Amino acid sequence: MTARTRRSLLYVPGNNPGMLQTGGLFGADVVVLDLEDSVAPSEKDAARDLVCGALRRVDFGRAATCVRLNSLDTFAAADLKSLVPARPDLVLLPKTGCPGDVLELVGILERLESLEKKDRKPIGVMALIESPRGLAEINAIAASHPRLEALVLGAEDYAAMVGALRTKEGGEIALARSQLVNAAAAYGLESFDAVFTDAADDEGLAADTILARNLGFTGKSAVNPRQVKVINDLFSPSGEDVDWAGRVVRALRQAEKEGSGVASIGGKMVDAPVARRAERILRLAEKLGPGGGDGR
Amino acid sequence: MKNAIGREIPGETKGQGKLRPFLGAFQGAPETFPRLPPKKRSPPGGNKVFSSLGDLFGDLELKSGATVSFHHHLRDGDAVANMVLAAADKFGLRDLNVSLTGTFAVHAPMIELVKKGVVASLRTSSLYGPVAGAVSRGVFPTPVLIHTHGGRPRAMKNGELSVDVAFVAAPAADRRGNIVGHLGKSACGSLGYAWSDADHAGTVVAVTDNLVPFPLFPPSIPQNKVDRVVAVESLGDPRGIVSGTTRITKDxxxxxxxxxxxxxxxxxxxxxxxxxxxxxxxxxxxxxxxxxxxxxxxxxxxxxxxxxxxxxxxxxxxxxxxxxxxxxxxxxxxxxxxxxxxxxxxxxxxxxxxxxxxxxxxxxxxxxxxxxxxxxxxxxxxxxxxxxxxxxxxxxxxxxxxxxxxxxxxxxxxxxxxxxxxxxxxxxxxxxxxxxxxxxxxxxxxxxxxxxxxxxxxxxxxxxxxxxxxxxxxxxxxxxxxxxxxVDRDGPVVALVEYRDGTIIDVVRGVSG
Known part of the structure; x- marks a missing residue:
């Protein structure tokens, strides 16, 4: 799945061979092979080997592969040294606290990639925002480097660090969500909402996903494969969305043909952000094909 | 000889005699075997109830070499097959042919009885636990016959499988032999696999730990098919009989x-x-x-x-x-x-x-x-x-x-x-x-x-x-x-896999260890 049309981001523990092998089966748009929180410090080496093996041998289908690194102050450099030759599509930097973190990561990536074949696509970067500091600097982080593709919210750590009580309703992370969405939108990045941790609560997940979508997130993280379908379904454009987007694009073309700078539908002016939204819906619909096409 | 799906089937085996190779799922013609119907009589006022297996065995005309049967509705909680076979051993019976509709880990004591010569052969639809391992290691003197749920009533009806005494574990029974499976501390629900035994066995014995007042109705198996009722302390462990709940997987x-x-x-x-x-x-x-x-x-x-x-x-x-x-x-x-x-x-x-x-x-x-x-x-x-x-x-x-x-x-x-x-x-x-x-x-x-x-x-x-x-x-x-x-398939034949029509679809060969 190409950038800008990714709806779901599924975490898979990097130390579990069975789950690494099946991670691509559930229709997630991004599969995140996790070297950080799911792996005990004593198992980091073994997990790194497993993740590199999975990247080389496992068919993840149309999912983009991503590795959640350890933080820059622990094992990130060692992770990258092993990982870069195995070529994940993306890396996710945890505990991103300032633009310098992104720049440091990109610097390591560039050095390691320079040792590889030149014809390879550079590895994309996602930043996990999970601290008050990261949120305070979020606009600068979003603007930090063109290789940054997405901001991902880590709500559990964030809530703990600001001293908030984490609830299913999520009032305590409302500001964090909105700031992250805004920063991502301002700099043309994707934005992924935090995981919904109760894997047994399907209704709670659906409500949380609808909230994230309505706030403007482009996708949501999943902690269990069973959550992926709900997230994909709710982040997929409906038939009405696709019809509307089609009308917008046709109106723009018509306006262009007629030499008019302004298009309108039903008396409402179509401006640039509306046009961009319509284009994203059509791109997503085209990727998914009729009926959504998830996990098929 | 090779059967219709290319499996090598021996012409005959010890115990089972001549084998018919599988011809195709719908090709095997029905066969019948000559057999006299069982003689039955229960005079008015007669007593069917025995207070122990010992008393029952003293009364049963059960001989070495006979065929005895059991159902597996008590699954891994079943104590009936074990207690009956132990009683048979105590009475000096040998070379019994056992038809147990399903074999579980709980049936492990059967292995020693095979070694001792009490049990000579086994027909069953399933093999789990130590008995399965023993079959694979060739402990049984004759190949075990693995049948299907439909194949067994076919064999009983057509005379191929002739059961002398059927021991029917009965979670509830009355003194006249009416049986149900859904009542009592050993409740297991349906008794469907025992119905053919009740119809065709020479003698039908209800083994119960829950003797209830007559009449027990409506019966799963009615009194006109049951010759004896024996009361025992327990049919087995309820925890192994049914699961409390069957859960949908989260995997x-x-x-x-x-x-x-x-x-x-x-x-x-x-x-x-x-x-x-x-x-x-x-x-x-x-x-x-x-x-x-x-x-x-x-x-x-x-x-x-x-x-x-x-x-x-x-x-x-x-x-x-x-x-x-x-x-x-x-x-x-x-x-x-x-x-x-x-x-x-x-x-x-x-x-x-x-x-x-x-x-x-x-x-x-x-x-x-x-x-x-x-x-x-x-x-x-x-x-x-x-x-x-x-x-x-x-x-x-x-x-x-x-x-x-x-x-x-x-x-x-x-x-x-x-x-x-x-x-x-x-x-x-x-x-x-x-x-x-x-x-x-x-x-x-x-x-x-x-x-x-x-x-x-x-x-x-x-x-x-x-x-x-x-x-x-x-x-x-x-x-x-x-x-x-x-996997090496050169060992001796330890089990025959019978297709539902009585033909042999495959054999299982022994493994060492």
Missing amino acids: PVALKIAASAAEVISASGLLKEGFSFQTGAGGASLAAARYVAQMMEKDKIRGGFALGGITAHMVGMLERGLFQCLYDVQSFDLESVRSLGRNQNHLEIGADLYANPHSSGCLVDDLDAVILGATEIDLDFNVNVVTGSDGVIMGAAGGHPDTAAGAKLTIVVANLLRSRQPIVVDRVITATTPGETVDVLVTERGVAVNPKNQELKERLVKARLDVKEIDELKSLAEKIAGAPEK
Whole structure:
């Protein structure tokens, strides 16, 4: 799945061979092979080997592969040294606290990639925002480097660090969500909402996903494969969305043909952000094909 | 000689005599064997009740070399087969032929009785636990016969299997021999596998730990078929008899397989008014049943019947009006036991009506869809449910071959990799169910349709299911896990896998260790 049309981001523990092998089966748009929180410090080496093996041998289908690194102050450099030759599509930097973190990561990536074949696509970067500091600097982080593709919210750590009580309703992370969405939108990045941790609560997940979508997130993280379908379904454009987007694009073309700078539908002016939204819906619909096409 | 699916079958074996090779799922002609009907008489005022197995054995005319039978409705909680065989040993009986409809870990004491010469042979539909291992190691003096649920009533009806004394574990019985399975501390629900024994055995003994006042009604097995009633302390361990609840899996891979299986049923066009269905109680099967139920509710479809081993989920579907009735040959959990006792649309049936191919019409033939498991499946869609990938016995033929042959749509669900072993192989180690009776294999990495069913394949492709060729699935699995090593099949024959019509579909050869 190409950038800008990714709806779901599924975490898979990097130390579990069975789950690494099946991670691509559930229709997630991004599969995140996790070297950080799911792996005990004593198992980091073994997990790194497993993740590199999975990247080389496992068919993840149309999912983009991503590795959640350890933080820059622990094992990130060692992770990258092993990982870069195995070529994940993306890396996710945890505990991103300032633009310098992104720049440091990109610097390591560039050095390691320079040792590889030149014809390879550079590895994309996602930043996990999970601290008050990261949120305070979020606009600068979003603007930090063109290789940054997405901001991902880590709500559990964030809530703990600001001293908030984490609830299913999520009032305590409302500001964090909105700031992250805004920063991502301002700099043309994707934005992924935090995981919904109760894997047994399907209704709670659906409500949380609808909230994230309505706030403007482009996708949501999943902690269990069973959550992926709900997230994909709710982040997929409906038939009405696709019809509307089609009308917008046709109106723009018509306006262009007629030499008019302004298009309108039903008396409402179509401006640039509306046009961009319509284009994203059509791109997503085209990727998914009729009926959504998830996990098929 | 080679049978119709290319399996090498010996002409005869010790104990079983001449063998008939499998000819095809619907080719084996019915046979009958001469046998005199049992002589029975129960004078008015006569006493049927014995207070111990000792007293009973003093009265029974049971001789060495006789055939005794047991049902497996008490599953891994059964104490009856063990206590009866121990009593037989105490009375000096030897060379008994045992027909036990299913063999579990709890039956381990049988191994010593085989070594001692008390037990000479075993016929069963399933082999789990230490007895299975003992069979694989060649402990039994004659090959064990593994039959199907439908094959056993066929063999009893046609005289091939002649039972001298049937010991029927009875969770409730009265002094005249009326029996039910859904009452008492050892309640197991349906007694369907014992019905043929009650019809055909020379002497029928109800073994009960719950002697209730006469009349016990309505009976599962009525008094006119029961010759003796023996009271014992306990039939076994209730914890091993039924599970408290059967839970739907949370394993995301199994759920994905289940969802695909339900989609296959939907795409097949069979999911419509009057739909009939059977599924197992394990892994993906129950989850598939839940997805099917959701589809039926959404489209307001009222099914005809659900069949087989019954679980709380099937009971729920009956109570929500998704089926008109349940046909219950075996009850898997407490809720299905309770439902059998209270819901008149939850019907107890015998194995003959369930699956006997040589009857005037068994219910498996009326199934629209069945979902079945597999330990292996090969490129010809032959399925193994009896031995593991190492060739050691660890499973059950059960109703697998019966339902596969009867149902319009036979779906096999399996993880493409099990314990790092590919499930799709060139040739299954042991063929249990012939490929000609299997329509679809559903795995987490795609769905393969038997080439004999092109129309179904087109429907699944149209429904955008991930349809692959079966050899493609095999390659996929081998790419991840490597090709499995060939298992040596040169040992002596330790078990015969009997197809439901009485022919031999395969043999199991012994393994060392």
